[in-house]
Amino acid sequence: MTLKRARRSEVPPFRALSILSEVNQRIAAGQSIMRLEAGQPSVGAPEAALDYARERITRDPRQGYTEALGMGPLRVRIAEFYQTRYGLSIDPARIAVTVGSSGGFLLGFLSAFDAGDRVAMAAPGYPAYRNYLKALGLQAVEIETGPQTDYQPTPELLDRAVAQNGKIDGLILCSPSNPAGTMISPEGLKALCAWCDANGVRLVSDEVYHGLTYEGPAETVLRFTQDAIVFNSFSKYFAMTGWRLGWLVLPEDLCAPVKALAENLFVSPPTLAQHVAWKIFDHTDVLDGYVATYRKNRDILRTGLEEAGFSGLSRAQGAFYFYADIGDRTDDSAAFCARLLDEAGVSVTPGLDFDTRRGGQTIRLCYAGPTTDIEEAVRRLKAWGG
Numbered sequence: 001m002t003l004k005r006a007r008r009s010e011v012p013p014f015r016a017l018s019i020l021s022e023v024n025q026r027i028a029a030g031q032s033i034m035r036l037e038a039g040q041p042s043v044g045a046p047e048a049a050l051d052y053a054r055e056r057i058t059r060d061p062r063q064g065y066t067e068a069l070g071m072g073p074l075r076v077r078i079a080e081f082y083q084t085r086y087g088l089s090i091d092p093a094r095i096a097v098t099v100g101s102s103g104g105f106l107l108g109f110l111s112a113f114d115a116g117d118r119v120a121m122a123a124p125g126y127p128a129y130r131n132y133l134k135a136l137g138l139q140a141v142e143i144e145t146g147p148q149t150d151y152q153p154t155p156e157l158l159d160r161a162v163a164q165n166g167k168i169d170g171l172i173l174c175s176p177s178n179p180a181g182t183m184i185s186p187e188g189l190k191a192l193c194a195w196c197d198a199n200g201v202r203l204v205s206d207e208v209y210h211g212l213t214y215e216g217p218a219e220t221v222l223r224f225t226q227d228a229i230v231f232n233s234f235s236k237y238f239a240m241t242g243w244r245l246g247w248l249v250l251p252e253d254l255c256a257p258v259k260a261l262a263e264n265l266f267v268s269p270p271t272l273a274q275h276v277a278w279k280i281f282d283h284t285d286v287l288d289g290y291v292a293t294y295r296k297n298r299d300i301l302r303t304g305l306e307e308a309g310f311s312g313l314s315r316a317q318g319a320f321y322f323y324a325d326i327g328d329r330t331d332d333s334a335a336f337c338a339r340l341l342d343e344a345g346v347s348v349t350p351g352l353d354f355d356t357r358r359g360g361q362t363i364r365l366c367y368a369g370p371t372t373d374i375e376e377a378v379r380r381l382k383a384w385g386g
C-alpha cells in the first residue's frame with residue numbers, strides 16, 4: 001500500500017546548498033576551488049565573543065532552555081542596537097529571538113497569514129521565501145523585477161501585479177537583497193510602506209543584510225510603519241552563521257501569537273548562541289573590519305568580472321553578492337556553472353534558485369571569501385574562455 005505523502009513538502013532543494021556540499025567533497029578530494037557560491041562569511045565571530053562562550057560553558061555546563069522569545073538581556077541589547085544604528089526606540093517586548101532568521105520566517109508567516117493567503121516577493125529573490133510559503137499552504141506571487149528597478153519591487157509593479165492577478169495579503173521586501181545586493185532607497189521604502197498601508201497588505205521586511213552596506217547605510221521599514229514584521233539575523237553582519245540565531249521585530253498585534261507559537265514550535269532559541277550574541281555587540285569594531293574586507297572584495301570582483309567580459313552586473317550596494325546576466329553566453333546557467341567549476345575551479349550559483357523563469361540566464365557570485373581567493377577567482381575567470 002502506498003502511504004500518503006504531503007504535497008506541501010514538494011519544494012525544490014536549495015541549489016546553492018547542493019553545490020556547497022559538492023564543492024566540500026571536491027575540496028576534501030584535493031581540488032583547488034575558489035568558492036563564490038555560498039552566501040556566508042568566511043570569518044567567524046570575534047575571538048572575544050568566543051572566549052565569552054567558553055567562559056559561559058564553564059560557569060554553567062547545563063545550558064538549559066531560555067524564555068521562548070529569548071533571554072531578556074539579549075532582547076534589551078537588540079533594542080539598544082536599534083537606537084544606536086537607526087536612532088529608533090523599540091520596546092524590547094517587541095523583539096523575539098529566533099533560530100536563525102529562517103526560524104523567524106516560520107513564526108512570522110504563521111502569525112500573519114492563513115493558508116491560501118497570497119504573499120508577493122521579488123523575482124529574482126531568496127528562494128526559501130517561495131518554498132517556505134508553499135510548505136505553509138500560502139501562495140507566492142512573484143513580481144518580476146530587473147535592473148531598471150535594481151531588482152526591487154516598486155508600487156507601480158505591485159499595482160500591475162494586483163491588477164493582473166488579484167489582491168495580495170502580504171509583501172516580502174529584502175534590502176540589501178539576495179541575490180542582487182541591491183538596496184531600496186529610504187524614499188522607495190517609504191513609498192512601499194504607504195502602498196502596503198493603502199492596500200491593507202502586511203509588510204514583511206527581511207533586513208538580514210543590514211550592516212553590510214557600501215554606499216550608505218540601509219534604512220529599516222520600522223522608520224515608516226509600525227505594522228511590519230522585520231526579520232534580522234546574527235548570520236551575516238555578525239558572522240555567527242552556524243550558531244543559528246536571528247530575531248524578529250514584531251508589530252504589537254503579533255507579539256502574543258508569536259510568543260505562543262515560539263513556545264510550542266521551538267521551546268527556546270539556542271542558549272549558548274544567545275550568550276555569544278549578547279557579547280558580540282561589544283565588538284562591532286571587528287565586524288566593521290569584516291565589512292571593509294567585503295567592500296574591497298566587491299571592488300576587485302567587479303573590475304575582474306568586467307575585464308573577463310561579464311557585463312550586466314547588478315549594482316552591488318550591500319550584502320555580498322553580484323547578480324550577473326550571462327544571457328549573451330548561455331540560457332543554461334546550471335550547465336554554465338558546472339563547466340566553470342570543472343574547467344576553471346570557480347564555484348558560483350546558477351540563477352535558477354532565485355528566478356525559476358529567467359534564472360537560466362543569470363548567475364550569483366558571492367564575495368564574502370578571503371580577498372586572496374577573490375583575486376585568484378578573478379585570474380581564473382579571465383583565463384577561462386567561458
Ligand SMILES: Cc1ncc(COP(=O)(O)O)c(C=O)c1O
Pocket residue numbers: 039099100101102103126174177178206208232233234235241245246
Ligand atoms: C535574504 C536572506 N534571508 C534569510 C536568510 C537566512 O539566514 P539565517 O537563517 O542564517 O538567519 C538568508 C541566508 O542566506 C538570506 O540570504
